[in-house]
Amino acid sequence: xxxPASLLEPRNxxxxxxxxxxxxxxxxxxxxxxxxxxxAVPRGIVARDMRCDRRRLPKADFxxxxxxxxxxxxxxxxxTALYCATLSNCxxxxxxxxxxxxxxATFAGANLTDAVLDDADMRKVVLCNVEPRxxxxxxSLAARLFxxxxxxxDMADAVAHSVDFSNCSLRGVRLRxxxxxxxxxxxxxxxxxxxxxxxxxxxxxAGAILTGVDVSSLTLTPDQLAACVTDPGPEALARVPExxxxxxxxxxxxxxxxxxxxxxxLDGLDLRPAGDVFRTRGLGGLSARGAVAIGLDFSxxxxxxAIFDxxxxxxVSxxxxxxxxAxxxxxxxxxxxxxxxxxxxxxxxxxxxxxxRFDGASLQGTGLDDAGxxxxxx
Numbered sequence: 401x402x403x404p405a406s407l408l409e410p411r412n413x414x415x416x417x418x419x420x421x422x423x424x425x426x427x428x429x430x431x432x433x434x435x436x437x438x439x440a441v442p443r444g445i446v447a448r449d450m451r452c453d454r455r456r457l458p459k460a461d462f463x464x465x466x467x468x469x470x471x472x473x474x475x476x477x478x479x480t481a482l483y484c485a486t487l488s489n490c491x492x493x494x495x496x497x498x499x500x501x502x503x504x505a506t507f508a509g510a511n512l513t514d515a516v517l518d519d520a521d522m523r524k525v526v527l528c529n530v531e532p533r534x535x536x537x538x539x540s541l542a543a544r545l546f547x548x549x550x551x552x553x554d555m556a557d558a559v560a561h562s563v564d565f566s567n568c569s570l571r572g573v574r575l576r577x578x579x580x581x582x583x584x585x586x587x588x589x590x591x592x593x594x595x596x597x598x599x600x601x602x603x604x605x606a607g608a609i610l611t612g613v614d615v616s617s618l619t620l621t622p623d624q625l626a627a628c629v630t631d632p633g634p635e636a637l638a639r640v641p642e643x644x645x646x647x648x649x650x651x652x653x654x655x656x657x658x659x660x661x662x663x664x665x666l667d668g669l670d671l672r673p674a675g676d677v678f679r680t681r682g683l684g685g686l687s688a689r690g691a692v693a694i695g696l697d698f699s700x701x702x703x704x705x706a707i708f709d710x711x712x713x714x715x716v717s718x719x720x721x722x723x724x725x726a727x728x729x730x731x732x733x734x735x736x737x738x739x740x741x742x743x744x745x746x747x748x749x750x751x752x753x754x755x756x757r758f759d760g761a762s763l764q765g766t767g768l769d770d771a772g773x774x775x776x777x778x
Contacts, residue, residue, distance in 0.1 A: 547764030735765035
């Protein structure tokens with residue numbers, strides 16, 4: 401089988417939709433391990449305004465390519481080389497870019513909402529338009545990364561002026577010497593992020609998680625930090641034995657059908673110092689309204705009828721948990737894990753069933769839509 405022309409040596413030429421489709425189809429055959437395909441190596445091509453939604457292009461090589469305006473909604477671009485590629489105005493919503501090589505790539509005006517960029521190499525990436533004006537840079541057309549996941553991505557020297565990182569998961573991200581002026585980090589999870597040398601005047605960090613982060617170089621005011629989630633204080637650390645006792649009593653209450661122990665009430669508490677004590681617990685009816693439980697592990701726990709209204713549950717694991725009839729009204733759930741969790745209705749004596757509620761909850765990166773159903777975009 402002859403290779404499509406776009407798989408030959410780089411030509412720096414424009415290609416049409418038919419040639420682009422042939423290249424993508426051949427790569428999908430190659431990626432599946434079937435015979436007759438070929439890895440896409442379209443370096444330096446110009447392929448603007450193409451359609452590549454939900455296509456599988458792992459480990460393709462688009463080095464230096466101009467893909468302006470192309471749609472990659474839900475596409476698999478993991479480990480793909482996009483070094484110095486132009487992805488301006490591309491639609492990359494929900495795309496998989498895990499471990500992708502994005503060094504020096506340009507994403508001006510691109511939509512990366514809910515994209516996954518874990519461990520991506522994004523050194524010197526340009527996430528906005530930079531236009532010279534009298535020797536200065538003028539920034540416009542910022543990329544949108546609302547709800548994206550960029551855990552451990554290397555974004556050293558990135559140009560991210562006015563970029564929307566709200567509700568992003570940026571755990572362990574490296575933003576050394578990045579230009580973050582006027583960027584929006586509202587409710588973003590920056591746990592363990594490296595911000596050394598970053599330039600961030602005018603950046604917004606309202607509700608951002610800054611645990612384990614040295615923010616001294618960002619010159620944030622006390623008022624700005626007051627709106628952030630920082631490391632647990634002494635009171636929260638001292639409360640761990642009490643939390644353990646409450647959980648033990650709650651399991652006793654469940655085991656004895658209410659004859660002994662008591663229902664767990666942890667409303668308004670910072671539960672983070674308790675670590676993994678919530679895993680595989682019998683905690684039906686737990687009340688944790690307004691609690692701070694960022695990053696905790698509730699996997700395998702029985703949480704039927706639990707109340708998490710207004711709680712901060714960003715990055716929490718509910719993998720395999722029984723959440724029937726639980727309430728997450730107005731909770732922060734961005735990037736929480738619900739794999740294998742039971743979020744169906746809790747049976748009631750009248751036969752109607754008590755639904756699991758997500759009214760007003762933030763669900764970016766969870767795979768759930770606003771009604772608590774599996775989203776068709778994931």
